[in-house]
Amino acid sequence: MTTNSTHTYQQIARAIEHLTAHFREQPSLSELAEKVNMSEFHFQRLFTEWAGVSPKKFSQYLTLEHAKTRLRKGDPLADVAYDSGLSGTGRLHDLFVTIEGVTPGQFKQAGSGLDLLYGVFDSPFGEYVLGAINGKIALLHFLNDENDPESILASAWPEASLHHDPTVVQFLADQIFPTTDGMTTEAIPQKSDKPLSVLVRGSAFQLKVWEALLKIPEGKLASYDQIAEAIGQPTASRAVGTAIGSNPVGYLIPCHRVIKKTGLFGGYRWGTKRKQAMLGWEAARLDS
Structure with a gap:
């Protein structure tokens, strides 16, 4: 995690907002990096550091079907x-x-x-x-x-x-x-x-x-x-x-x-x- 977690979160949140709105289109790394005004390399590194996975993998956790699957697996x-x-x-x-x-x-x-x-x-x-x-x-x-x-x-x-x-x-x-x-x-x-x-x-x-x-x-x-x-x-x-x-x-x-x-x-x-x-x-x- 970076020394300024709040600033990092704010940058990541903008990318998440875009991912959520456009997950069916599977936004590219370059598109996401552009949304937060970063180079692809820096964005990939920062996002992976924050989430522990790549932006592409993370986007899978934000899809409707993934949420439904998680919900169905929930035990009483x-x-x-x-x-x-x-x-x-x-x-x-x-x-x-x-x-x-x-x-x-x-x-x-x-x-x-x-x-x-x-x-x-x-x-x-x-x-x-x-x-x-x-x-x-x-x-x-x-x-x-x-x-x-x-x-x-x-x-x-x-x-x-x-x-x-x-x-x-x-x-x-x-x-x-x-x-x-x-x-x-x-x-x-x-x-x-x-x-x-x-x-x-x-x-x-x-x-x-x-x-x-x-x-x-x-x-x-x-x-x-x-x-x-x-x-x-x-x-x-x-x-x-x-x-x-x-x-x-x-x-x-x-x-x-x-x-x-x-x-x-x-x-x-x-x-x-x-x-x-x-x-x-x-x-x-x-x-x-």
């Missing part, structure tokens, strides 16, 4: 068993992430009396703001140019006291998107003595949905209907979609792995391009 979420000995790129997030919901009283207080420490960090998918309360992740929100981190944090925890303290929050960021000498490497939580703890404000229904998302392994997909089945409310797929759209902790609670049952990628709170980048990136890493 309730039947998925996890092996705690998994390591490397096959590591599953739910082994390292636990969701903790606030009490009804805390929900009503909206963070009153709590200190919310935060910082803005780099990742393979652009900059994100990370907020923590008492050492627990309270928010992970990917940023666009127009985003104001404090407004985002205040919206999620309106009564909490905000403190910009990236040095304190850095230890959490390093477990989500580890860095080496300032360079972002893999987007996999590092194994530690205990899982990363996520503290969220949500209804009982939302918590059930977000917990179900943790059961979707990296490289697999689920539909909204499958999530509704997994939480025991098969007719609630629309409400499931709303709950997924309000997920406050991006990537760690992997709402990007939920697509429409037709195989279409569907929307994403942090942008469709970012969702496509995440899915293609995870599929490439898993297959390679």
Whole structure:
């Protein structure tokens, strides 16, 4: 990964946008390189460094048929068993992430009396703001140019006291998107003595949905209907979609792995391009 992961992601995202719009035409390397104002050699090297596979191979992960195939292969979420000995790129997030919901009283207080420490960090998918309360992740929100981190944090925890303290929050960021000498490497939580703890404000229904998302392994997909089945409310797929759209902790609670049952990628709170980048990136890493 380059020393400026956000800039790299922005360049790659433009190529992904073009690939997604024109995958049936199988855009050439020269066409893609031209879209991001690079030489073919530099673009091929940068893209392969980011995704782990060539642009041509990556484009296969963005086709409708590939998404349908992945979706069809998905096991029932309730039947998925996890092996705690998994390591490397096959590591599953739910082994390292636990969701903790606030009490009804805390929900009503909206963070009153709590200190919310935060910082803005780099990742393979652009900059994100990370907020923590008492050492627990309270928010992970990917940023666009127009985003104001404090407004985002205040919206999620309106009564909490905000403190910009990236040095304190850095230890959490390093477990989500580890860095080496300032360079972002893999987007996999590092194994530690205990899982990363996520503290969220949500209804009982939302918590059930977000917990179900943790059961979707990296490289697999689920539909909204499958999530509704997994939480025991098969007719609630629309409400499931709303709950997924309000997920406050991006990537760690992997709402990007939920697509429409037709195989279409569907929307994403942090942008469709970012969702496509995440899915293609995870599929490439898993297959390679």
